[in-house]
Amino acid sequence: MTAAKSLARPRIHEDAERWLDREGGKLCAHGVPLEGIASAVGTPFYAYSAPALRARHAALTAAVGPLGVAVCFAVKACSNIHVLAELARLGCGMDIVSGGEMRRALAAGCPAGRIIFSGVGKTRAEIRAALEVGAHQINVESPAELEMVAEVARELGVQAPVALRVNPDVDAHTHAKITTGRKDSKFGIPSDQIPALYADAPPELRMVGLAVHIGSQILDLEPFRQAWSVLADLVRRLRAAGLRVDRLDLGGGLGIGADGGAGPDLAGYAAIIAQTVGGLDLALNVEPGRWLCARAGVMVTEVLYCKPGEDADVVVVDAAMNDLMRPALYDARHPIRTLHPPRLGTGSRPGRLVGPICESSDDFGVYDDLGQIIRGDLLAFGDAGAYGAAMSSTYNSRDLIPEVLIEEGQFRIIRHRAGIRDLLKLEQGGPWQRAG
């Protein structure tokens, strides 16, 4: 993989987070009123700012690039091919966790030589496909998987570039469901097993280094320091045993500030990389998903009904947990803005925003800063560019909602709405058959 160091130093946009502006009271993105997009594609929908996405990539590259750290986007955070293409064009690599994501990354123009295959449960077919296209690296998470990769490489007559994913036993101090680096988690290989596995790898495997990923939406940078220190110690041990270590994959997980606020400092993040693994003469990469795309996206929804509630009014919107799962899954809160100028000071009460789905977890939380809300109002959920559309489903036979990409003064649809007709097409029954 080309280290980001060799790329031209990109310009940093200071307003990466402020691409949503009021113009004449109406919420606009790069001069495009979100209300106009709503009329064109219907609600709910996701909208991404291409300039914001580029600015996030530029800011991260400016921070870690000088250390020779390459940036690989974690495709699972926002896997729309047009978003991937935007990043691939900037020279960004891709971290994938399935064969499907690999096809997306390749189709988006990311060369195989910049693709890293992560994940705890790769199938034989997926491993085979990755080796056939010449993926940069396979991050292996267990001795059993190591055997499988060796077996497939032998069949294909190739040598597989492998990094071992270390479980550093570090608590990332984030939501339990997105903590992945503790010893009781399903991810990675305990540090004490690494040296033997690395040393005894069969000849079909080219052991290139180590990888780690301790969780997501990490706001406290210290767990990164702990995890990367574990990697650095292992590199020294492996080298002391005469083994060759060329690469470290430092993982993703860098968080964004809660409620639209400032998150961890990029300079601090880069400094910890320099302090822990900087002097080891290694090819380094990071795998951010959320940090690159969360702030570059919004989800827009329409208010269907309001009714009085106990402590807060109940505001039923047309988006639900199938469209944006994060609040139901991780208790996440998204900063919300009205598309109209807020009607403040009119005796407005806090609103509990809920979706139409018949589950009490279909609840986006209570907001008291939206002003009076009435039926037909449009709301923008901020920080929705990561793990939003990518996690959406058709639960309750609801549509897969559209995604649009915004540039200066214009927008285009990048995923069309998929509705009940499309779903029923998949359910045309096949002939009765006898099994085996």
Ligand SMILES: *Cc1c(COP(=O)(O)O)cnc(C)c1O
């Ligand atoms: C999910 C994941 C990432 C990205 O995590 P973010 O919190 O979105 O940065 C990176 N690497 C691996 C292995 C992952 O599973």
